[in-house]
Amino acid sequence: MNKVIIFSAPSGSGKTTVVKHLLAVRGEKLGFSISATTRKPREGEVHGREYYFLEEADFREKIREGAFLEHEEVYQGILYGTLHSEVSRLWSEGKAVLFDVDVVGGVNLKQHFGDQALSVFLRPPSVDVLMERLRKRSTEVEHQMRERLEKATFELQFESRYDVTVVNDDLQETFRRCEALVDGFLSKP
């Protein structure tokens, strides 16, 4: 059966860190679904690797074409979307698809894929820790940080809609737990 694994979490919980780790240690079985976004690349991000960075007009054209499985204005004025073509590309390579999407997108993808999907909610140990991690990462200016924190508080309410929760406290422990979840899910018929 073709499978997908969805990682969602409030911004700053450690999703990107965990997803990158899983791709490094399970890359033969898992492929990353590269989303499209209208956000500008951060330093070190490459078009076609982390995201497809699109102008808003091009993104909207893709919506009209029906290219997205789901899409959302995750932050004010910034669009993100999962492309159908990513899922078919990775399945054709014989890989399970790994998604890093926001919490609402994750619920939508789970609804779409049903039993083909494992949805994992990654949670920070507390909102204070989340704030600390976001500040340390310092990729956002102050007003964007506030928006991300407000959204994080909203997103924490969606935990029960996920198949499983992992509290990201000690990172090595989180890695181990996520590897075990992936292995367990992929080994099921």
Ligand code: ADP
């Ligand atoms: P997200 O993709 O969910 O927004 P990131 O993976 O970018 O989150 O993580 C946010 C910040 O927190 C990064 O600087 C990352 O290195 C750090 N981080 C992630 N997990 C942990 C952890 N378990 N302990 C301490 N710092 C962490």
Ligand code: 5GP
């Ligand atoms: P960032 O700007 O930090 O890379 O991502 C912001 C948020 O958008 C994260 O929560 C990330 O998971 C989410 N995101 C990335 N791609 C998609 C997507 O295709 N769909 C949805 N719904 N969210 C996405």
